[in-house]
Amino acid sequence: MSGTNGQWPLYEIFVRSKRGLNHVHVGSLRAADDRMALTHARDLYTRRNEGVSIWAMRSDGIAASTPDEKDPFFEPSGDKIYRHPTFYDIPADVPHI
């Protein structure tokens, strides 16, 4: 499958650096298909044991919030300071809380 102008499509690469951690976005690359994306990702982003697992995903398949709608989009969490533990006053002499 090729991109719009005959180039290989762009993939976003996510690497789990070790068991117990999330996959983290490390960058992107171009590949003809999913399998090539994975082998290229291995060669490009894990030459020094940086990962135990790789996700490769077509960049055009990602849904993203746009920077313009930043404020209203994230607003719902802005005024809910009671979601944070520091919102609550507990005397200093109460243990383990």
Added chain:
Amino acid sequence: MPSSTSSSPDGADERLQEQFDRTIARDQRVEPRDWMPDGYRKTLIRQIAQHAHSEIIGMQPEGDWITRAPSLRRKAILFAKVQDEAGHGLYLYSAAETLGADREDLVERLISGRQKYSSIFNYPTPTFADVGVIGWFVDGAAICNQVPLCRSSYGPYARAMVRVCKEESFHQRQGYELLMTMMRGTEEQRAMVQDAVDRWWWPSLMMFGPPDDDSPNSARSMAWRIKRHSNDELRQRFVDMTVPQAGKLGVTLPDPELRWNEERGRHDFGTPDFTELMRVIKGDGPCNAERIGRRRAAHEEGAWVREAAAAHAAKQARREEQEKEHAA
């Protein structure tokens, strides 16, 4: 702060510009989908592309020695190093793409000579000592240049630099170790190291670019925090870092003006021949034609591989599509 050329009556652009300026002033990162002035985008694309091209062309001078390395150990090391440089080029091309640059267009600009790469890679590598000196000087200079770029204002560029810098230290150390080994060898080997040092010293100092008073775009790049230090400051750091290493190695740096300046707490040193730098950048270095020719040949001879992979992927996708239809 430099400002965008476009403007709109409702002041929306001014607000975007203010937001951008604030991001820079607070030393926060600009990310791909943020609004940015056209000049910032263009400057970054040019700088990142030239940086990417340098990594890719930089594979050639040392790559020439892979088949002729004196031991399996040196061959494996050199292979890994050259492979890293390919990786650096690819990190950077994808960073350029986040700004809207087109990958194929960038490659085309390189092989048609419309876009530049670092002048240093237009010098030849006639002896194996050159491999060591490139690691020591050229990768050392690259480290001086790139460490501050890890805090560059453009997020994807800064992150690519973090990856690159982690790998450069191996490059520099393998080079220095190679030279230490040669210096423990025969008289002839020591002479070979000194000869390579003599040939690479000045071109390495030129890697930092023209002097500050002759570097028209530097101030703007620094205001945008694309660049964090001036050419002359980085050159000075490189000299200060390298002089004691040369002493330990037992070689002489070919600069009669080189001396420690107690008052400044830094080294004084001679002026590189910047007319040579300009000449080599313009295409008239010892190996410019060879480097570009080889990159072009690799691109053209690899075309069938890219086409075959694309055809295979298309066929595979059709097949999966048909299987889905059958299953439905």
